[in-house]
Amino acid sequence: MRKPRVSRHSRRAMSSSLTIGFLLAAGGAVLWGLNGTLSKYLMTRYAVTPLWFSCVRQVGAGLLFLVFALLRTPRSLADVFSSWRHVGTMAMLSVTCVLIVQLGYLETIDWTNSATATVLQSVNIVMVLVYVCIAHRKAPRARDIVGSLLALAGVYLLATGGNPHNLALPWQGIVWGLVNAAGGAALSIFPTRAIRTWGSFTVNAVTFLFSGAVLVAVDRPWGHVPPLDAAGWWLLAASVVFGTFASFGMFLKGVTMIGPVRGTMVGTIEPLTATVSSVACLGAHFAATDLAGFAMIIAMVFLTV
Helix, strand or coil: CCCCCCCHHHHHHHHHHHHHHHHHHHHHHHHHHHHHHHHHHHHHHHCCHHHHHHHHHHHHHHHHHHHHHHHHHHHHHHCCCCCHHHHHHHHHHHHHHHHHHHHHHHHHHCCCHHHHHHHCCCCHHHHHHHHHHHHHHCCCHHHHHHHHHHHHHHHHHHCCCCCCCCCCCHHHHHHHHHHHHHHHHHHHHHCCCHHHHHHHHHHHHHHHHHHHHHHHHHCCCCHHCCCCCCHHHHHHHHHHHHHHHHHHHHHHHHHHHHCEEEEEHCCHHHHHHHHHHHHHHCCCCCCHHHHHHHHHHHHHHHHHH
């Protein structure tokens, strides 16, 4: 049976959509990478704690998502609060997919640097792979096994510098990095149905605000505001608006246009951006074993998607 012809106009429209999708996803990944370096600067220069920073970022970005949800999907927003079951679902997503990811990422940056944090975050792909194999009772492909071994070798090199008797990274940074990766895996798996039901603006608005409310109750950020000057407040605002709200919005929109496989590959721009910006802006130094570990983990991404 012959396949239906695709008109030249349709091909151009598809090509244009893919181009826009790539640009959006790449833009979001770049903003994430730059935001990691900006976050490290704020925590180093102004003694901003990861917990306080998480509170401000999640509440600020949540309010921005809320404005867009009220404008774009007001009925979905109302439906979320029409049932305690819906509220419970959002509360679960808030903790597993937002709170853990945001706080884990900032803690990892605080203990290490933005480049290492973004690379360790990529290990979430292996975690998703394990989940899919168990849930669907299917054996992994040979390339999945090779990719997983590369990821483990990459983490080993980052953690030890190639010497098993030496810990090149603080153990807290390694633990928080793996916690962040687990949260990233949950973010890839659990919110799918909720986003299909209520839309990304509504899901992001509610989960960011729920997660922010939990952190505010625990940390009470108004009681220990860091000594930010005018530049510090501008950088904090940039982290909320561009590094959190815009980056999430751009990347997720881009992925819906180009698909998750291409999106995952484009996402490798994030650790590259974080590494370059860390060296250029903060004077970070990486050993040869660090760079080898980065390369192994990024290679894992291309093998397993």
